[in-house]
Amino acid sequence: AQSVTQPDIHITVSEGASLELRCNYSYGATPYLFWYVQSPGQGLQLLLKYFSGDTLVQGIKGFEAEFKRSQSSFNLRKPSVHWSDAAEYFCAVGVRGYQKVTFGIGTKLQVIP
C-alpha cells in the first residue's frame, strides 16, 4: 500500500518570502501525485497534479511542484508567498489516477506580514 509523509505540520513564512512544502511518498510503481489546498472550513481545491511526463509541474495560484523519483518526493514551491496563501496544504498519492488515493496529514501554512 502507498503512503504519504508531510514532515512539517506547521510552517510560518513572511509575506514575499519563498515557500517549499515537503512531501515524500512510498509506492512501488509510478505514482499519481496531487497537491490540494484547503481554507478553514472549506473543501479542498486542486493546486496541481503529476501523472507522467515533465517532472516540473505548474499549478494554479503561482505554485509549482517537482517530482523526484530518486528521492520519492513531490515538494510544492512558490517563489513569493502572499497573505492569501495561508491555508492547509495536502499532498496525496494515487494508484491509477484518483483511485485508491492516500492523503498526507497536511501542512498548515501561516503567513506573517
Added chain:
Amino acid sequence: DGGITQSPKYLFRKEGQNVTLSCEQNLNHDAMYWYRQDPGQGLRLIYYSQIVNDFQKGDIAEGYSVSREKKESFPLTVTSAQKNPTAFYLCASSGAGLNTEAFFGQGTRLTVV
C-alpha cells in the same frame, strides 16, 4: 456551474440519532467518495462508489452507511454505532480513467451532543 454540493454546512444531532449528509454532483462523474477529516489526521476514506448501485468500504467504514441509487447522489448516513461522529465530512467525485483528479464539496461539519 458544475460542481459538488454538500448540505447542510452545519449539522447538530443528539447522541444516539442517525443523521444523513447529502452530496450531489452535476459533473457527470462516475466515482464519488466520502472522507472524514479530524485535526492532525488528514483525510480518511469512509466509503467510495465507482458506479451506480455499487460501493466499497474505505478505511473507516464502521458506523457509517451509504447508497448510490443515482449517479448524481451519494448520501452518507452516520449511524448511532459510530463512536465519535463529531467531525468535518467531505464529499468528492472524480471521472473515470487514469488521468483524473477529485473535486471536493465544501464539507459538512457534524456536531453530536
